[in-house]
Amino acid sequence: MMLGLSQAWVRGLAALTTLGMFVVLVMGATVTNTGSAEGCGRSWPLCNGQFVPEFTVSTAIEYSHRAVTGVEGVLVVALTVAMLGRWRGDREVLVLAVLMLGTLLLQAGLGAGAVLVPQSPFMLATHFGVSLVAFASTFLSAAVVFERTREEPGASRLAPRRFRHWVTGVGVYVLAVVYLGAYVRHANVSLACADWPLCNGQVVPSLEGPTAVVFAHRVAAVGAVLLLAWLVHLARDSGIGQRTAWAGFGLGVLQAVSGAVVVWTRLGLFSTLAHAAIMALLFGALALLTRQVLASGTRSLRLGRRLWGGPEEVQGRLHKTERQADRGDVGILDHPHDEAEHRQWRGTTRRSEPQLELTAHRQLDALDASPAGAQIAHADLNWLW
Numbered sequence: 001m002m003l004g005l006s007q008a009w010v011r012g013l014a015a016l017t018t019l020g021m022f023v024v025l026v027m028g029a030t031v032t033n034t035g036s037a038e039g040c041g042r043s044w045p046l047c048n049g050q051f052v053p054e055f056t057v058s059t060a061i062e063y064s065h066r067a068v069t070g071v072e073g074v075l076v077v078a079l080t081v082a083m084l085g086r087w088r089g090d091r092e093v094l095v096l097a098v099l100m101l102g103t104l105l106l107q108a109g110l111g112a113g114a115v116l117v118p119q120s121p122f123m124l125a126t127h128f129g130v131s132l133v134a135f136a137s138t139f140l141s142a143a144v145v146f147e148r149t150r151e152e153p154g155a156s157r158l159a160p161r162r163f164r165h166w167v168t169g170v171g172v173y174v175l176a177v178v179y180l181g182a183y184v185r186h187a188n189v190s191l192a193c194a195d196w197p198l199c200n201g202q203v204v205p206s207l208e209g210p211t212a213v214v215f216a217h218r219v220a221a222v223g224a225v226l227l228l229a230w231l232v233h234l235a236r237d238s239g240i241g242q243r244t245a246w247a248g249f250g251l252g253v254l255q256a257v258s259g260a261v262v263v264w265t266r267l268g269l270f271s272t273l274a275h276a277a278i279m280a281l282l283f284g285a286l287a288l289l290t291r292q293v294l295a296s297g298t299r300s301l302r303l304g305r306r307l308w309g310g311p312e313e314v315q316g317r318l319h320k321t322e323r324q325a326d327r328g329d330v331g332i333l334d335h336p337h338d339e340a341e342h343r344q345w346r347g348t349t350r351r352s353e354p355q356l357e358l359t360a361h362r363q364l365d366a367l368d369a370s371p372a373g374a375q376i377a378h379a380d381l382n383w384l385w
C-alpha cells in the first residue's frame, strides 16, 4: 500500500519540527555560551525596543534565536493539530501534545524571564532541563507519527520486568548527571578541575567547594556510560530496542569525550556546544528506549487480555477495527484477520496478570513464527494503538 499524501505530509512535518527543536536548543546554548543573552538589551519580545534591530554579533545571535523559536512554535502547533486530528482520544498522543506545547511555552517564559531579570544558576539549569524535555517530547511525537503511518508494522514482544525497571532507573540517573553538569556550567565552576583525566594532577582531588561539584559530575558521568552499556546488554538479551540502546551508549561515550574536549580547549565554543547538542540526542535516545520498553509491556499485556478475554470484547473490538480501517485510521490492515483463527488462539480461561503477561509473551513468539499468526499479531497490535 502506498503512503497517502497526507501521511507523507505529517511525517515531513514531524521530522521538520524535531529538527527545528534541535536547532532551537543548540541556538539557545550558543546564546548563553557567547554571552549574547543581552544582545537585545533587557527587552522582550522586541529586540532593543525595535522589531528590526540594528545588528551587532550578539544582537544577531540573540535575535535569530528568538526568530527561529517563533517559527518552531508555529511548527509545534501545526504538528499538534495534525496528530490530534488523526489520533484524537489517544492518551499517548494527548500527553505528547501537551508536553510539546507546554514545554515550548515554558521555555519561552523562562527565556523571557532570563532576559528581563538576572537568573540564579538553579533557574538556568532548569531552563536547560526544560529544553531537553521539549526536544525529547517532539522527538517521541515524530517516532509515534512514523510508527503509525508505517506500511508494515512490526509485531511487539514483551520486555522483561527487569529491563523496564532498569530503563526507568537509568533515565532518572542520567537526568541527575545532566543537572550536575548544568549546575557546573551556570555556577561558573567549569574549570575547577583544570585537566583531564586527572583533576588538578590528582586521581581523587581534595573534595571541597567547586572541585567537589566538578569531580562529582565526572564520576557520575563514568557511572552513566557504564549504565548505558548495561542497557545494551539487557536490550540484546530481550531483543527489544537494541538499535536505540546502542545509539544511547554511543552518544554517552561521545558525550564523555566532548566533556574532556571542553576541558582541554578551556571551554572552547564548539566543544561546549557539542556537549549540549550531544546531550539532547542522548536524552532523545533514552526517551525513545523508555517508550519502546514500557509500551511493549503494555501492548503485549493488552494483547494477552484481548486474546484470552471474553468473546463480546473481541467482537466489539473487531467491529471497531473494521470501522477504523474504513475511515483509513488503520491503513495497514491489508488482510483483515479471520475470526475463526482468532478463536483458536483465544481459549476461554481467564488468567491472573502475571500469567497473562507470561502467556502473552510466549504466544507472541508463536504468532511471530507463523505467517498466519504474524498477520494476526500485526492486525491486533495495530488496532491496539
Ligand code: HEM
Pocket (backbone or CB within 6 Å): 029, 128, 174, 177, 178, 179, 180, 181, 182, 183, 184, 185, 186, 190, 191, 196, 217, 218, 220, 221, 222, 224, 225, 252, 253, 255, 256, 257, 259, 260, 262, 263, 267, 272, 275, 276, 279
Ligand atoms: C555521559 C556523561 C555526561 C553527561 C550526561 C554530561 C552532561 C552535561 C550537561 C547537561 C552539561 C550542561 C551543558 C549546558 O548547560 O550547556 C554539562 C556541562 C559540563 N560538563 Fe558534562 N556531561 C558528561 C560528561 C562529562 C565529562 C566526562 C566531563 C569532563 C571530562 C564533563 C565536563 C563538563 C564541563 C566542564 C561542563 C561545563 C561546560 C560549560 O561551562 O559550558 N562532562 N555536562
